Amino acid sequence: MIRYIVKRLVFAIPTLLAVLTLVFVLVRIVPGDPAQTILGDQASQEALQALRQRLGVDKPIFDQYVDFIKGALVGNWGESLVTGRPVLAEVWAVLPYTVDLTVAAILLGALIGIPLGTWSALHRNEAIDYATRVISLLGLSFPAFVSGILLLLAFAIELRWFPVISAGKLDDPVERLRNLTLPAINLGIIMAAYVTRVTRSSMLEVLGEDYIRTARAKGVPDRAVIWRHSLRNALIPVVTVVGLYLGILIGNSVLTEIVFNRPGLGKLIVGALNQRDYTMLQGLMVVYAFLIVAVNLITDLTYGFIDPRVKHG
Amino acid sequence: MATAFKVEPAEPVLSVQGLTTSFRVSGDWHAAVRDVSFDLAHNETLALVGESGCGKSMTALSIMGLVPKPAGRITAGRIMFEGSDLVSLDREAMRRIRGNRISMIFQEPMTSLNPVLTVGFQVAEALRYHRAMGGAEADRAALDLLEQVKIPSAARRFKDYPHQFSGGMRQRVMIAIALACRPQVLLADEPTTALDVTIQAEVLALLAELKQAYGMSMVFITHNLGVVAAIADRVAVMYAGEIVEVAAVRELFRRPRHPYTELLLRSIPRVDRHVSHLETIEGQVPSIAAMPAGCRFAPRCPLREARCDAPPPLAGAAHHVVRCWVRSEGGGHG
Numbered sequence: 002m003i004r005y006i007v008k009r010l011v012f013a014i015p016t017l018l019a020v021l022t023l024v025f026v027l028v029r030i031v032p033g034d035p036a037q038t039i040l041g042d043q044a045s046q047e048a049l050q051a052l053r054q055r056l057g058v059d060k061p062i063f064d065q066y067v068d069f070i071k072g073a074l075v076g077n078w079g080e081s082l083v084t085g086r087p088v089l090a091e092v093w094a095v096l097p098y099t100v101d102l103t104v105a106a107i108l109l110g111a112l113i114g115i116p117l118g119t120w121s122a123l124h125r126n127e128a129i130d131y132a133t134r135v136i137s138l139l140g141l142s143f144p145a146f147v148s149g150i151l152l153l154l155a156f157a158i159e160l161r162w163f164p165v166i167s168a169g170k171l172d173d174p175v176e177r178l179r180n181l182t183l184p185a186i187n188l189g190i191i192m193a194a195y196v197t198r199v200t201r202s203s204m205l206e207v208l209g210e211d212y213i214r215t216a217r218a219k220g221v222p223d224r225a226v227i228w229r230h231s232l233r234n235a236l237i238p239v240v241t242v243v244g245l246y247l248g249i250l251i252g253n254s255v256l257t258e259i260v261f262n263r264p265g266l267g268k269l270i271v272g273a274l275n276q277r278d279y280t281m282l283q284g285l286m287v288v289y290a291f292l293i294v295a296v297n298l299i300t301d302l303t304y305g306f307i308d309p310r311v312k313h314g
Numbered sequence: 315m316a317t318a319f320k321v322e323p324a325e326p327v328l329s330v331q332g333l334t335t336s337f338r339v340s341g342d343w344h345a346a347v348r349d350v351s352f353d354l355a356h357n358e359t360l361a362l363v364g365e366s367g368c369g370k371s372m373t374a375l376s377i378m379g380l381v382p383k384p385a386g387r388i389t390a391g392r393i394m395f396e397g398s399d400l401v402s403l404d405r406e407a408m409r410r411i412r413g414n415r416i417s418m419i420f421q422e423p424m425t426s427l428n429p430v431l432t433v434g435f436q437v438a439e440a441l442r443y444h445r446a447m448g449g450a451e452a453d454r455a456a457l458d459l460l461e462q463v464k465i466p467s468a469a470r471r472f473k474d475y476p477h478q479f480s481g482g483m484r485q486r487v488m489i490a491i492a493l494a495c496r497p498q499v500l501l502a503d504e505p506t507t508a509l510d511v512t513i514q515a516e517v518l519a520l521l522a523e524l525k526q527a528y529g530m531s532m533v534f535i536t537h538n539l540g541v542v543a544a545i546a547d548r549v550a551v552m553y554a555g556e557i558v559e560v561a562a563v564r565e566l567f568r569r570p571r572h573p574y575t576e577l578l579l580r581s582i583p584r585v586d587r588h589v590s591h592l593e594t595i596e597g598q599v600p601s602i603a604a605m606p607a608g609c610r611f612a613p614r615c616p617l618r619e620a621r622c623d624a625p626p627p628l629a630g631a632a633h634h635v636v637r638c639w640v641r642s643e644g645g646g647h648g
Contacts, residue, residue: 211425217380218420219413219440219491223405233430308430309475 109189114196140194
């Protein structure tokens with residue numbers, strides 16, 4: 002297992018470098034002079050030159066690349082052009098909110114989706130199965146901003162159980178949880194719907210496998226056939242979907258963050274786009290690159306944990 | 315329990331009587347196994363022979379109570395074992411018999427073991443459930459079983475996963491699982507079909523050896539008549555869901571009576587005789603939804619007569635029965 006972990010870690014390095022290079026290239030191929038775009042048509046030559054120097058775009062392209070990679074790796078991502086604060090500090094300030102929301106949504110998705118999908122598969126083509134399938138389809142097709150507003154109307158405005166603005170302090174755990182609940186449910190519904198569907202189909206496939214027949218043939222009780230013999234095999238595709246979706250989730254949480262007025266990476270990136278904050282955007286792309294590589298790494302490690310064929314392969 | 319239950323030599327260990335297992339095909343129920351009856355004596359090996367799809371495996375799954383639901387179910391008949399009718403047992407009672415008193419091994423060793431559980435655990439599992447053994451005790455017993463089925467350096471391989479074993483070794487593991495609780499009856503569904511010829515011979519020898527050592531009775535399902543000659547005491551030939559002939563193995567090979575058995579034996583390629591072409595049986599097995607009302611083999615039968623439009627009974631002397639109007643009277647042909 003240790004060897005497998007080390008191997009995955011080593012493989013993550015070239016992936017990360019490739020993504021960073023891509024970010025670098027993408028930012029450079031945007032047409033026009035960034036200094037001109039930032040300062041506008043009326044800017045003086047001196048001001049433009051000064052900004053170019055500050056951004057480091059006056060250096061040869063290869064030097065820029067080396068600077069960028071070095072900076073990205075040691076956490077020196079420059080300063081925001083709008084606030085003047087280091088990009089890293091801005092990211093650190095909102096990262097806990099994003100991590101809270103993402104982890105909570107994944108947990109909700111798994112805790113609801115896996116049992117529901119399993120239950121649905123075990124009652125294939127019965128009323129329970131049809132109901133689950135319709136509900137999960139509904140969960141998938143409901144836009145996050147609509148469900149978010151409905152949640153706010155019901156639980157924050159009518160019932161007043163949760164705050165309308167979820168941007169509270171992080172140091173009070175109760176407050177933190179209260180602020181997290183509605184946004185997490187909002188994202189968790191979609192996650193749960195995905196996980197339910199994947200678990201159901203994967204479970205149906207596993208239940209038809211020869212080794213499940215073997216388990217029954219040796220007199221294993223139904224409970225153990227489902228939990229020990231089937232579910233672990235059925236979870237392999239679920240991990241894939243959760244891993245893929247996690248990457249999307251980090252980016253897509255922006256709608257939820259806006260509806261619930263909650264800080265987060267998504268809101269940061271939209272703000273940076275609106276204000277043409279190039280250094281911020283570049284920094285955020287690096288953060289996303291790190292996050293996606295990290296998620297993939299965790300997914301791979303989870304495979305190794307579930308499926309012995311992976312770590313021996 | 316085995317010790318408490320004494321089997322009289324004359325009394326069959328397992329008696330299948332008029333078993334009919336049906337499947338629903340586009341709304342209608344059709345019999346995949348029809349009116350199958352046979353007795354299995356103590357320490358006897360009965361070969362169940364026939365083409366793929368003739369109902370051999372489904373007969374075994376019916377005995378195990380593992381007919382795939384909800385598409386299939388046992389619609390008639392009794393399966394008498396240790397004083398009770400397995401067809402009428404509830405789920406839990408049936409579960410306590412499976413893998414304990416009656417075991418089954420399957421055709422596909424490559425896919426029949428769970429890929430995410432260690433081989434040792436999968437063998438020990440049967441003991442945990444049926445013998446209420448604790449972890450360490452079950453593991454010791456499982457290791458002993460793996461040694462009995464001749465897995466090389468079994469102790470070292472105990473915690474290995476199925477993908478680290480070859481097909482032949484996996485089938486040995488399957489045999490260890492099946493024999494863990496010293497069953498009275500072993501149902502072996504084409505256990506060597508997926509293996510190389512040399513491995514096949516080894517596994518067959520192992521099965522024969524363990525059958526003697528454990529004093530088991532065995533139903534050996536195969537389409538390979540060469541294997542039948544090597545392992546079986548008696549043979550039941552199945553065609554289109556029905557047993558068409560039952561006889562002792564030598565008797566059947568020397569004096570087959572049912573035209574299907576005869577054609578089947580003739581279609582074995584032989585090196586000691588010059589043949590210009592391989593014999594085949596004309597026509598095809600009727601589909602489950604389009605079975606003839608009379609003799610199911612009649613459409614392909616060279617001896618077909620008018621009376622074959624009515625279903626023939628399984629008839630003849632006790633040691634050799636045949637389901638054929640033409641051949642059930644006046645002895646067999648050479």
